[in-house]
Amino acid sequence: MTPSADGPGTLADLLPSVGAHLGQAGEDAFDLPDARRYALLLVDGLGVEQLRRHAAAAPFLAGLPDRGASAVWPSTTAACLTSLGTGLPVGQHGVVGYSFRFAGQLLPVLRWPKGLRGEDVQPRLTWLERLDKAGVAVTVLSLGKFKGSGLTQAGLRGGSFWGTDETGPAALRAAKAAMAASLGERSFTYVYERGVDHAGHESGVGSPQWLAQVARADELARELRNRLPQDVVLLVTGDHGMVNVARADRVTLEAEPALAEGVELVAGEARFRHLYTAAPDAVRQRWAEFLGDRAVVATRDEAVAAGWFGEASNQVADRIGDVVVACQDAQSGPFAVMTRTFPKEFNLRGMHGSTSPAETRVPLLVAV
Numbered sequence: 001m002t003p004s005a006d007g008p009g010t011l012a013d014l015l016p017s018v019g020a021h022l023g024q025a026g027e028d029a030f031d032l033p034d035a036r037r038y039a040l041l042l043v044d045g046l047g048v049e050q051l052r053r054h055a056a057a058a059p060f061l062a063g064l065p066d067r068g069a070s071a072v073w074p075s076t077t078a079a080c081l082t083s084l085g086t087g088l089p090v091g092q093h094g095v096v097g098y099s100f101r102f103a104g105q106l107l108p109v110l111r112w113p114k115g116l117r118g119e120d121v122q123p124r125l126t127w128l129e130r131l132d133k134a135g136v137a138v139t140v141l142s143l144g145k146f147k148g149s150g151l152t153q154a155g156l157r158g159g160s161f162w163g164t165d166e167t168g169p170a171a172l173r174a175a176k177a178a179m180a181a182s183l184g185e186r187s188f189t190y191v192y193e194r195g196v197d198h199a200g201h202e203s204g205v206g207s208p209q210w211l212a213q214v215a216r217a218d219e220l221a222r223e224l225r226n227r228l229p230q231d232v233v234l235l236v237t238g239d240h241g242m243v244n245v246a247r248a249d250r251v252t253l254e255a256e257p258a259l260a261e262g263v264e265l266v267a268g269e270a271r272f273r274h275l276y277t278a279a280p281d282a283v284r285q286r287w288a289e290f291l292g293d294r295a296v297v298a299t300r301d302e303a304v305a306a307g308w309f310g311e312a313s314n315q316v317a318d319r320i321g322d323v324v325v326a327c328q329d330a331q332s333g334p335f336a337v338m339t340r341t342f343p344k345e346f347n348l349r350g351m352h353g354s355t356s357p358a359e360t361r362v363p364l365l366v367a368v
Helices: 011-019 048-053 077-086 127-133 150-155 170-181 195-203 208-227 280-294 300-305 343-347
Strands: 037-043 099-102 105-108 137-143 160-164 187-193 232-237 250-252 265-269 272-276 295-299 323-327 336-338 364-367
Touching: 011 037, 011 077, 011 127, 011 232, 037 170, 037 208, 077 127, 077 150, 099 272, 127 137, 127 187, 137 170, 160 170, 170 187, 170 208, 187 208, 195 208, 208 232, 208 364, 280 295, 280 323, 295 300, 300 323, 323 336
Parallel strands: 037 187, 037 232, 137 160, 137 187, 250 336
Antiparallel strands: 099 105, 099 265, 232 364, 265 272, 272 323, 295 323
16 A cells, blocks of 8 residues: 555655756656746645536636646645655655654644754755755745744745735735746746635535635636736646545544553544554554554554655654554545544544545646
């Protein structure tokens, strides 16, 4: 069981493919149109299956040609965006989940501890830095509060950061992106949109709230294509998809002695758990017996050997759980392992992080 895609590559291959057209050594894994200017819209939480099933809510996006791509494992924003920005598999960049063990402590990547820099966790050169050093005008358009955040610095540092207001009209954001894309003789502009992901978590995929955010993302993509200079190739992708998890298809770790025994620290997300323990073989056996076909349970060594995280460096391997748990589908639908360590998870309707096609297959749409 390893990450795969309908198309030729994962999110880690996307910026190297763009870079191949902007003077960088390497190959284009997606056969992108040749250009000197590219803009990339990243719609957080939009997978291929969701877009196809709800195409009526996003007619512009649904009508674009799709080159096809895959998320990385775990299929969660922190890991996927860092793979996108660095061009590296998870086992190389080291942001191995929504939370993980780092320097002996739990690191929740959306609440970076004070004094810890993104470069401390992920020191490798990002593709934004590579392009910037090569004279490409690189601009990141994202929420202003994300400027200088640990996750931004780990995976998307480089170039200029322009703060945006996600509540404002799509036309204003698109106009700002058009200004950025016009800079220099060559340019790369990254635009981040998170509404679909938030609505999916809170209300579920297919809910009226989620459909409204898909329509907003569609409007933003349409405005971008209308306002970007004609020599800019617009690419649209997602970092992962999402599944709805019913209350009946969840188990709470602390409520089950067979799951809690021997586990010293829990991390990751409800669909993809990292378990840290001094007895990995025993914990793996108990979890595998208890969960059965509702999850694939492996020790760190087994998961690394199977290529779950790509080639893992020795430095990164210690961040991966001693046991990792990739939830699959229960008889009635997608399954999840909850923990009281992260009480807010219990409020989630939509989830992601695991290996199902609904979570890992993402679009790579091209608008010229």
